Amino acid sequence: MSTAFFCVLKIVTDISDYYGRLCLKSRFDSAEDAKIQVLPPFDKQGHCYRCGQKNHADLPNGEFFCTVCLQMGRNSSLACFHWAKEPAADARNGQSWLTWQGTLTGKQQQVASEIIESIDSGQDRLVWAVTGAGKTEMIFPAINHALKQGKRVAMVSPRIDVILELAPRLRSAFSDLDLLLLYGDTPEKYHYTKLVLATTHQLLKFKEAFDLLIIDEVDSFPFRGDPMLAFAAEKAKKPQSSTIYLTATPTAQLIKEYRQKQLPASFLPLRFHGHLLPVLTFTRIGDWHKQLTKGRLPKKLVDQILLYAGSGQRFLLFLPRVKDLAPVLKAISKITDIKGLAVHAADPQRKEKVQQMRDKSVQFLVTTTILERGVTFPGIDVLILGADDEIFSTNAIVQIAGRVGRNNDRQTGLVLAFIEEQTRALKAAAAQIVFMNQKGQAQRDGQ
Structure with missing residues (x-):
C-alpha cells in the first residue's frame, strides 16, 4: 500500500505528547503505548473527526480525504488519530507560577476575581473590556489560579499578530514555565506543556486537552462565523472546563447569551489609565x-x-x-x-x-x-x-x-x-x- 495517500506525523516517543493531542497517523500504524487510543478519521456520518465538517475529495480505490482542514495535514480514510487522555491534574501545592510584578487596578482585580470564580465553578464567562483596558494583565491571575491546581491552559486568538504580541508578555509573566507557541509557521516543535499560546486554527489538533480555554478577540476573523473553528474550540476543552471570551466588541450571539442570562459577563469600560474611549x-x-x-x-x-x-x-x-x-x-x-x-x-x-x-x-x-x-x-x-x-x-x-x-x-x-x-x-x-x-x-x- 502506497504511503502517498496519508500524512504521517513525527514519531512521538513521549506519552505526554499524546495527552489531548490528535496525532495523525496511517491506519496501519499501531499505537506505541497501551494508553494511546486509536480514533477513526471520520464518524459514521462522514464528518471529519478533526474539524467536524463533511466535505470530501476522492482518492483512488474508493478512498477519500477531508478538504476543509487539509492545511493541518491530510486526514483521509487511510488515516487514523492516536490520542491519549491526560491523567488527573497534579497540583503544585498551591505554589504560584506568576512572576509578573505589576499591579491591577481595583476594577481589574474585580474582573480577575470573577474570572477565577467561573473557573472554580466550571462556568464560561464573557469579559467585555474596552480596547486598552489591560485585559491581558487581568487574565494573569486566572491563568496562575488554574496552573496552581495543575490544570492545563490554552490562550488562543484568531490572528497571528495578536499571538505574536502576546507571546513575550506571557513568557515574561510566567518566566519559570514552559510556554508553547503554536501557529502556522511556528518554529517550535510540539511538546506537552501546561500553558499553550496558539491561533484558533491550532485547536483543530486537540481533543479534551484544556481545563481553561481563553479566546482573545473572539469576534475577529476568521473565528467569527466559522463553524469549523467553533467546533475545534469546543472539542479542545475537557468535559469539565471553562471558556473565557475576551473582547472589546462582542458578537451578537455572545450579547444575546448574556442578555438571556446564559452567559455571565464582566465589564471593564475604562482603560487602565482611567480615561474614556476616544469618540x-x-x-x-x-x-x-x-x-x-x-x-x-x-x-x-x-x-x-x-x-x-x-x-x-x-x-x-x-x-x-x-x-x-x-x-x-x-x-x-x-x-x-x-x-x-x-x-x-x-x-x-x-x-x-x-x-x-x-x-x-x-x-x-x-x-x-x-x-x-x-x-x-x-x-x-x-x-x-x-x-x-x-x-x-x-x-x-x-x-x-x-x-x-x-x-x-x-x-x-x-x-x-x-x-x-x-x-x-x-x-x-x-x-x-x-x-x-x-x-x-x-x-x-x-x-
Whole structure:
C-alpha cells in the first residue's frame, strides 16, 4: 500500500505528547503505548473527526480525504488519530507560577476575581473590556489560579499578530514555565506543556486537552462565523472546563447569551489609565475614489495630513481595500515628504513594517483592517478614509478607534472618519463607544 495517500506525523516517543493531542497517523500504524487510543478519521456520518465538517475529495480505490482542514495535514480514510487522555491534574501545592510584578487596578482585580470564580465553578464567562483596558494583565491571575491546581491552559486568538504580541508578555509573566507557541509557521516543535499560546486554527489538533480555554478577540476573523473553528474550540476543552471570551466588541450571539442570562459577563469600560474611549468624529467628503484616479486626495484629508507633517504627530490611515494603498501612499508623497509605509495582510514585509512603526522609523502607516486590532502604537491618531464602505463593520470601526489613546503619555487622540454618507455600521459603532463611555463615567463617579 502506497504511503502517498496519508500524512504521517513525527514519531512521538513521549506519552505526554499524546495527552489531548490528535496525532495523525496511517491506519496501519499501531499505537506505541497501551494508553494511546486509536480514533477513526471520520464518524459514521462522514464528518471529519478533526474539524467536524463533511466535505470530501476522492482518492483512488474508493478512498477519500477531508478538504476543509487539509492545511493541518491530510486526514483521509487511510488515516487514523492516536490520542491519549491526560491523567488527573497534579497540583503544585498551591505554589504560584506568576512572576509578573505589576499591579491591577481595583476594577481589574474585580474582573480577575470573577474570572477565577467561573473557573472554580466550571462556568464560561464573557469579559467585555474596552480596547486598552489591560485585559491581558487581568487574565494573569486566572491563568496562575488554574496552573496552581495543575490544570492545563490554552490562550488562543484568531490572528497571528495578536499571538505574536502576546507571546513575550506571557513568557515574561510566567518566566519559570514552559510556554508553547503554536501557529502556522511556528518554529517550535510540539511538546506537552501546561500553558499553550496558539491561533484558533491550532485547536483543530486537540481533543479534551484544556481545563481553561481563553479566546482573545473572539469576534475577529476568521473565528467569527466559522463553524469549523467553533467546533475545534469546543472539542479542545475537557468535559469539565471553562471558556473565557475576551473582547472589546462582542458578537451578537455572545450579547444575546448574556442578555438571556446564559452567559455571565464582566465589564471593564475604562482603560487602565482611567480615561474614556476616544469618540468618532465624522467629516464628509466627496467621491474620493474619483479623486484618487487623478492622483489626488480629498482636501480635508490633505489638510489633516499637512497638520501632522508640521507637528510630527504619528498616525494610521485605514483604507477599505488593498488596491487603494499604493495610490494613496503615492498621493501623500506628492504633498509632503514625511515617511510612511503601506501594509496589508498578504504583505511579505508586514512584520518588518509594523516594527518600523513601533520603532518610530516612520511617521505613519497606510493600511487595511489587518491592523484594526492586536497591535499597539503609543500616541497615535487614526484616520479612516471611506469609513462608510461596507468593509468596515461596526466591530471593525470600534476596534480601529481603540488604537488611539492607549498609553499614559497621551491618553486621548483623534479618530477621524472621512465619509460620503452615514451608515448603520458607523452609527452603531458610535453608539457602542458612547454606551461604554457612559458605563465608564458611572464607574468613575462611583455609581
